[in-house]
Amino acid sequence: MQRINIGELRNHIGEQVQIQGFLQTLRDQKKMQFLIVRDLTGLVQTAFWKANDLELADKISTLTAETIVKITGTVVDNPIVKLGGLEIQLETLQVEGPAESPLALDPFAETIPSIDFRLDWRYLDMRRPQVAAIFQVQTTAELAFREYWHQHQFMEIHSPKLMGSPSESGAELFEVQYFETKAYLAQSPQFYKQMAMAAGFERIFEIGPVFRADPSFTSRHMTEFTGIDSEISYIDSHEDVMVYLENMLQYVYQRVKEVHNEQINEMFGVDLVVPATPFPRIPMSQAVEILKAEGYQLPPEKKGDIDPGGERKLADWVKKNYDHDFFYLTDWPIAVRPFYHMRHADRPELTRSFDLIAGGTEIVTGAQREHRYDVLAKQALEKGLSLESIQFYLDFFRYGCPPHGGFGMGLSRLLMVMLNLPNIREAVFLFRGPNRLNP
Ligand code: ATP
Numbered sequence: 001m002q003r004i005n006i007g008e009l010r011n012h013i014g015e016q017v018q019i020q021g022f023l024q025t026l027r028d029q030k031k032m033q034f035l036i037v038r039d040l041t042g043l044v045q046t047a048f049w050k051a052n053d054l055e056l057a058d059k060i061s062t063l064t065a066e067t068i069v070k071i072t073g074t075v076v077d078n079p080i081v082k083l084g085g086l087e088i089q090l091e092t093l094q095v096e097g098p099a100e101s102p103l104a105l106d107p108f109a110e111t112i113p114s115i116d117f118r119l120d121w122r123y124l125d126m127r128r129p130q131v132a133a134i135f136q137v138q139t140t141a142e143l144a145f146r147e148y149w150h151q152h153q154f155m156e157i158h159s160p161k162l163m164g165s166p167s168e169s170g171a172e173l174f175e176v177q178y179f180e181t182k183a184y185l186a187q188s189p190q191f192y193k194q195m196a197m198a199a200g201f202e203r204i205f206e207i208g209p210v211f212r213a214d215p216s217f218t219s220r221h222m223t224e225f226t227g228i229d230s231e232i233s234y235i236d237s238h239e240d241v242m243v244y245l246e247n248m249l250q251y252v253y254q255r256v257k258e259v260h261n262e263q264i265n266e267m268f269g270v271d272l273v274v275p276a277t278p279f280p281r282i283p284m285s286q287a288v289e290i291l292k293a294e295g296y297q298l299p300p301e302k303k304g305d306i307d308p309g310g311e312r313k314l315a316d317w318v319k320k321n322y323d324h325d326f327f328y329l330t331d332w333p334i335a336v337r338p339f340y341h342m343r344h345a346d347r348p349e350l351t352r353s354f355d356l357i358a359g360g361t362e363i364v365t366g367a368q369r370e371h372r373y374d375v376l377a378k379q380a381l382e383k384g385l386s387l388e389s390i391q392f393y394l395d396f397f398r399y400g401c402p403p404h405g406g407f408g409m410g411l412s413r414l415l416m417v418m419l420n421l422p423n424i425r426e427a428v429f430l431f432r433g434p435n436r437l438n439p
Contacts, residue, residue, distance in 0.1 A: 001072060007041030009086060012075045019044065019088065020096065022127065023067045024108065026060070033060050035090070036083070037069060040132060045083050046071055048090040060093065065106070066127070068097030115425055122430060122439060130267045134427060137260050138415055142207065144255035145228065148248045154203040154230070159192035161185055161209055165389045172212045174223075185211035188408055190340070191393045193231040194369055197404040198396040205230040207411070215434045218308075219423040220361060220413060224432040228414075231369075231406030238342075238352040238368045241405040242328055245356065245364065246277045249326070256418065268419045273325065279356070280318055280327040287329055290317055304333040308361070315360035330354045339383040340376065341367040342405075352405075359417040366407030373397040 001018040009017065021039035033048045050057035063069070073088040081087045105113060105121035107128045112118070118125040125131060149156070162183045166173050174185040189206050196204045210227040232244060253274045256264075264270050282290070287306060291298060296313045298306065306314070306329065318327045331350045334343060341351035353367035370376045377387055377394055387394065415427040425431040430439065 005041040006037065006039045006044045009044055009075050009088070010084070013077050013086065014075065016072060016074050016091070017088065018070065018072045019046075020068070020070045023063055023065060023069050023099075025065065026063055028061050033057060033090075035060065035063075035069070035071070035093075037071060043083050044086070044088060045081050046073055046088040046090045048093075056093065063095070064099050064101040066099035066103055066124075067095055068099075070094040070096050115423060119425060119431055119436065120439070131426075133260075133263055133267050134415060134419060134421070135429065137256055137264065137419065138411070140256050140259045141252050141414065141418070142411070144252040145205070145207075145248065147255070148251045149203075149205050149230075152203065154205050155196075155201050157189075157192065157196055157201075157204050157206050158208065159186070159189040159206060161211070165392075172214050174211050174213045187212055188227065189229050190408070191390075191396075193229055193406055194340075194393070194401075194404065195396050197231055197233050197369075197371075198399075198401040200233075200402075202233045202402075203231075210408075210410075217434065219425075220308075220416070222412070222424060222428065222432050223434060225428070226411040228409040228411055229406065231404055233402040233404040235368060235403055235405050238330070238354055238366065238405055241366050241368065241407060242281070242330075242354055242356075243278070245366065245407055246275070246279045246326070250275055250277055253418070264419065268421075270418075270420050272418070275324065275326045280322045280324055281330050281354075282314070282318070282327055283331045284329055284333065284350075285331070287314055290314060304336045311357050311362060312360040315357055318357075326356065326358045328354045328356055337367070339379040339385060340369050342370045343379075356407075356409075358414075359420070361413060361417055363413040363417055364407050364409040366405065368403070368405035371397055371401045371403055 003020050004012060004017045006019055006021065019037060021037045023035055024038045024043065025036040027034040031050055033050060035046045037044055037046055048057065048060060071088065071090055072092045073090040076087050076089060077085065078087045079085045103124065105117065105124040107124055163186050164183065166184050172187060176183050176185060188210055189208065193204060206229045208227060210225050212223055214221055214223060232241065235241060253272065257272045257274055261272060264272050291310055291313060294313055294317060296310055298310055318324055332353045334349055334351055337351040337353050341353045344350045344352060351367060355362050356364035370379060373394060376397055380387060380390060412424050412427040416424050421427050
C-alpha cells in the first residue's frame with residue numbers, strides 16, 4: 001500500500017490508507033487507545049478499540065514517544081476530533097524505528113531548552129514544525145533567487161573553496177595543511193566571481209560555503225556560512241548593482257509570501273511585507289550626521305564604520321522617515337573597504353560601495369569593482385598587500401575586463417531577518433562557531 005501524507009488525508013475519507021511518521025503522543029485509555037501521529041505535513045489522531053485485538057493493544061501500550069510507526073486504517077470524518085476533524089481507525093501497526101525513553105531532548109516539552117542544548121541535539125530540536133518551517137521557507141527563497149537569475153540570463157558558477165592565497169586580507173583566514181604546502185579556505189568567492197567577468201560571462205551567481213575564522217560570539221556571525229554571491233558586467237556604477245539587488249529581493253519576498261504567508265504568520269508572528277522599490281539610499285556621510293542628530297555615539301575605534309547599534313538606530317530612523325524596513329548605506333570611506341572597491345573619481349576617499357541593512361541588520365555588502373589594472377595594483381599596495389600573492393587575480397584585468405560589480409549576501413542572515421529570528425543559530429541547519437564543530 002502506498003504511503004499517504006497526513007496533510008492529504010481529507011481527500012481519502014472512507015478509504016483504507018497507510019501512514020508513516022512519529023508517534024507524538026499516546027493516550028492509553030481503558031477501552032480505547034489514541035495515537036497522535038506526525039509527519040512533515042501535519043498531525044492525525046488514530047484510534048484503536050482494545051477489544052479488537054488485545055495483543056496489539058498490549059503492544060501499543062508499550063510504545064514510546066517519537067517512535068516511528070507505520071499504520072494502516074480507515075479514514076473517517078469525525079467533527080468531534082480537534083485535530084482537523086478526522087480520524088484513522090487503526091487496523092495494523094508496525095514499529096519501524098523505536099525511540100529510546102526518555103528522549104535526550106523532547107521537542108514538544110512545554111519549555112524550550114537553551115540554544116546550546118538544542119544545538120547538541122539539533123535533529124530532535126528540528127522535529128518541531130517551527131524549525132522545519134525555517135528550512136521550507138529557505139528552500140522557496142533559494143528557488144526564487146534561481147528563478148530570478150534564470151529569467152535574467154545569469155550563469156551559475158561553483159568556485160573552489162581551497163585557495164592558494166587569501167581572497168581578502170590575512171585576517172579571519174582558516175589555514176589548512178595541503179599535502180606539502182598550505183591552503184586557505186575561501187573567505188568569499190570574490191576573486192573567482194571577478195574572473196568570470198574577465199571571462200565574459202557577464203552575469204553570474206554562486207550559492208556556496210564561505211569560511212571566516214572570526215572568533216566573535218555575536219548573534220549574527222558563524223565561522224562557516226552559505227553565501228549568495230553575484231556579479232554583473234557593463235555597469236555604470238554601484239547604483240546598477242543596487243537596482244538589480246532590490247528588484248531580486250522584492251521578487252524573492254513576493255514568492256515566499258505567496259507560498260508561506262499563513263505559515264510565517266502563525267509560526268513566527270510575522271506579517272511578511274514585500275519591500276517596495278527603490279529602497280532608500282543613505283550615503284555614509286549623511287548616516288553619520290543622522291546618528292549625531294539622534295544622539296547616538298559611534299564607538300571611536302569604528303572610525304568610518306557603523307557598529308550594529310548604529311545600524312539599528314539608522315533602521316529606526318529610516319522606518320520613521322520612509323516607512324521602509326530596507327535601506328542602502330552607500331559610499332563608504334576607503335579605510336573600511338577592501339582594495340578592489342572602485343573609488344569615486346571626484347571623491348577618491350570614498351568607494352562606490354554599499355551595505356544593505358534589513359530589519360536593522362547588515363545582510364549584504366556590494367560595490368562596483370576596480371577593473372583597471374594599474375589602479376587596482378596601486379590600491380592593493382596602498383592597503384599593504386603584496387602584489388606577488390595576488391598576481392593571479394591581477395592578471396584577470398590584463399587582457400580586457402568589462403566594468404563590473406556585485407555583492408555578497410549571507411543566506412542565514414536573510415532568513416533571520418525575514419522570519420524575525422533572534423539569533424543566526426536558529427536560521428542555519430547546523431551552526432559552526434568558534435566553540436562548535438559538532439554535530
Ligand atoms: P559583518 O560586518 O556583519 O561582520 P562583513 O562586512 O564581514 O559582515 P562581508 O564580508 O561584506 O561581511 O560579507 C557579505 C555578507 O555575508 C554579509 O553582509 C553577511 O550577510 C554575510 N556574512 C558575513 N560574515 C558572516 C558571518 N561570519 N556569518 C554569517 N554571515 C556572514
